[in-house]
Amino acid sequence: MLNAIGILGLGGLAGTVALGLGSTPPDRVQGELVRMIYIHPPLAWTTYLAFAVTGLFSALYLWRQQPRHDQIAASSAEVGVVLCSLTLVTGSLWGRPTWGVWWTWDARLTTTALLLALFAGYLALRRVVPEPVTRARRGALLALVAVADIPLVHFSVKLWRTLHQQPTLLRPDPQIAGVQAWTLLLGFASLTLVYVWLTGRRARVEGLAQLAEGRALDLAVASR
Numbered sequence: 001m002l003n004a005i006g007i008l009g010l011g012g013l014a015g016t017v018a019l020g021l022g023s024t025p026p027d028r029v030q031g032e033l034v035r036m037i038y039i040h041p042p043l044a045w046t047t048y049l050a051f052a053v054t055g056l057f058s059a060l061y062l063w064r065q066q067p068r069h070d071q072i073a074a075s076s077a078e079v080g081v082v083l084c085s086l087t088l089v090t091g092s093l094w095g096r097p098t099w100g101v102w103w104t105w106d107a108r109l110t111t112t113a114l115l116l117a118l119f120a121g122y123l124a125l126r127r128v129v130p131e132p133v134t135r136a137r138r139g140a141l142l143a144l145v146a147v148a149d150i151p152l153v154h155f156s157v158k159l160w161r162t163l164h165q166q167p168t169l170l171r172p173d174p175q176i177a178g179v180q181a182w183t184l185l186l187g188f189a190s191l192t193l194v195y196v197w198l199t200g201r202r203a204r205v206e207g208l209a210q211l212a213e214g215r216a217l218d219l220a221v222a223s224r
Contacts, residue, residue, distance in 0.1 A: 006197035012190025016042075019183040036094040037180075042187040043087040044112075046195045048150055050080030051119060053199070055147030058140035067210060070136040073143060074126060075202035077119050079195060084116045107156040115153055118146035132210060 020038035027034035057073035060066070091109065092102045103109065122142050129135035156162060 002197055002200045005193050005200070009190050009193030009195075009197055012186055012193060016183060016187040016190055019179065019186065024180050024183050030098065033094065033097055036090060038183050038187045040087065040090040040094055041184065042191040043083055043090060045188055046191045047080055047084040047087050047112075047115075048154065049192065050076045050083055050195055050199070051115065051147055051150060054080060054119070054122075054143050058143040058147075061136055061140045062144075067132075067136070068207070070140070071203050071206040071210065072199070073140065074123075075206050076199045077122055077143065078202055079198045081116065081119050081123060083191075083195065084112065084119070088112060088116065107160040107162045108153065111149060111153040111156050115146070115149045118142075118149060122146060 016038055020035050024035065024038070026032050053076040054073045057069045057076065061069040061073060088109070091112075095104070096102050122139055125142055126135055126139050129138060152159075
């Protein structure tokens, strides 16, 4: 099942690139730069999704104390950190010719950088706490704090005056239509599938790692 999801996701991404570069027209204002829209917003969406899943399964872990929930939370956070980094990189590549700078302390950019730092801290915490239950519990608590930054990132363009453009698709009067809209939607769907595939794969590896860790601990205790 995961293999099928991965194939669909990667195939959809290839289609998004092909349509974005070959079939969609340039923008009247941004010209060819508008083609970044087919990858940058989908990356931002899957970043939100990945970290929201981490928050959800962290809450489930605190409630049910099931190791599987911790494994999914940690795996989703790892994928989310990669996606968030790519969001900032593609945003910088888009912002340089549009705004004239690679980086500015704009509200959207700053809150996104904070989101990345919080979840990078979450992953770092999991590396330094050796005891599995304590690691999972502390990580879950930090994840629930970090996930609160997601709505701040999303609504930052409305809460503050910012260089970042307003939403293009999710508004009463969408600013995109036709082949452009379909290409953008394909990008959203494809990256979502890729996220599910990567997280599923990473969760399996995390489960095996925790199983091996538990066995090593049992052997260490038995040898005393």
